[in-house]
Amino acid sequence: MGVRAVQAIPSILWLFIAWFIIVGMLYPFKNRLKLVKIYYGLAILVRGENVHQAIEPFAKLLSKVPEWVLEVLIIGVFLSSMVYLVPAPLQIVGVPGFSFPSFFRILGNNVYALLTVKTSSPTSLVTHKFVPLAPLIPGVTIDLYTFMYVLIAIGIGILVHEFSHGALAIRFKSRVKSGGAFLSLFLLYGGFVELDEKEMKEKLSLPQLLTVYGGGVFANLLLAYLAVGLLLIANLPGLINYIGGVVIAGVIKGYPAYQAGIVNGSVLLYANGTAVQSTYSLLYLLEGAKPGEHLILTTLSNGVISNHLITLASDPNAPGFPFIGVMVQNREFYNFLYWFWTLNVTLVLLNSMPAFPLDGGQFIYSLLARFAGERRAMLVTEVLSIVVWGLIILTIYISISTGLWQLVAP
Known part of the structure; x- marks a missing residue:
């Protein structure tokens, strides 16, 4: 909690600095900009009569x-x-x-x-x-x-x-x-x-x-x-490679993804043939699965699409729940x-x-x-x-x- 508070102060300050830079650029023209009004430098109102x-x-x-x-x-x-x-x-x-x-x-x-x-x-x-x-x-x-x-x-x-x-x-x-x-x-x-x-x-x-x-x-x-x-x-076949799937941000050594040859930085496109839309959908796809079951993961790496057959492991932090052994993050479009x-x-x-x-x-x-x-x-x-x-x-x-x-x- 303390770390978040320390990081928050400069972020907010940078936001305010950017605001006053924009206001400073508009202020000399405030009399010419008929549709724009600036209130004490703290608020900008754009209003039109021809709406x-x-x-x-x-x-x-x-x-x-x-x-x-x-x-x-x-x-x-x-x-x-x-x-x-x-x-x-x-x-x-x-x-x-x-x-x-x-x-x-x-x-x-x-x-x-x-x-x-x-x-x-x-x-x-x-x-x-x-x-x-x-x-x-x-x-x-x-x-x-x-x-x-x-x-x-x-x-x-x-x-x-x-x-x-x-x-x-x-x-x-x-x-x-x-x-x-x-x-x-x-x-x-x-x-x-x-x-x-x-x-x-x-x-x-x-x-x-x-x-x-x-x-x-x-x-x-x-x-x-x-x-x-x-x-x-x-998530259509022609677009999923470019804007769909989730990015594999980390592969944990010794677990199914690592053993199957999945590399860090690749994009996970499908799980058992179902498009992976986000980290949320990946969790939903894994819901109900059990350690020991098989799963086919389709990934994109350096322009090459590959299928990987993995056997789900048990989550070390929650035994009994399935574990692939990857850290994932959403893509920008999602x-x-x-x-x-x-x-x-x-x-x-x-x-x-x-x-x-x-x-x-x-x-x-x-x-x-x-x-x-x-x-x-x-x-x-x-x-x-x-x-x-x-x-x-x-x-x-x-x-x-x-x-x-x-x-x-x-």
Whole structure:
């Protein structure tokens, strides 16, 4: 733990130095850059008034989709993601599934775990399926190199998210007043489209309004599916040699991989004919296997593809579990797809929560306002917001205080 803290200080300092260099380069031109505003050197805001015209062509494409189809799909996915489960593919983490619990269920389960366990020890919490949360802090929970992936992935996710809100609003004959993005010290970032809320509430039906609020979450879910689709494409025979598989970063002497002639630096492409997509998928492929069983590993080394028949050994640290005797790491293409998937799924989980100022808060408020009146709807939504954000803060506190945040830190 102490080593991580010592390494974190220079990483964060370098991040801040890079920020102020960029701000220093922009500052002399701040009066000429009409779309860019710099706030005390700590934040940069890019805002445009012609966003409506930029989004309009895509809104016209959406107009070709029947309105009821958009409403059923988007509202259905949003409600499911808020209350019960997120219909997202899990293949990116090596699991052949298509759903996982909503954030609301995760927080509820965490509260149950905290109330059930007699001690707050990490082992007890994990046993009771407590799900830790770890903020992405460069140099602390992730390194600066990985943070570059995060910035690119979340930038795309936020852009598409906000773009979708605007496109659906225009599709339903409403107006987008402006749009933009902000960045502060490379730590806080986001995007927005400024919709004409008053016009929307007056002109749009309830299903149309809920569809606009749910559109961003639906778009992020589609991006998560895109990431998995690209991963499957990367494992096609013509591409896997270049961007698929996992890199063998080390071969342990005396164990099956070493005995089979697998060399350090080669790429593991297949295990028993199944494409190895990542370190996660390799672990999944080995699940259920036992020491003494045979496994055919296909590797790429110096342009040559070779098959190696190995007999699984017993893991010296966990007897009874299979052991190949290699250290592996993911390739760069997969690393980007992992973060692209992870951050878009996070945007789905986060924005579907019933709390202000998130999409879920606007969704619940609009729904309640049509049946219970605006005053009661505001009161209920504000109470929900306090509860939800309180549970998130509690979960982060427990995750950090017990060290469980390291389970989810990359």
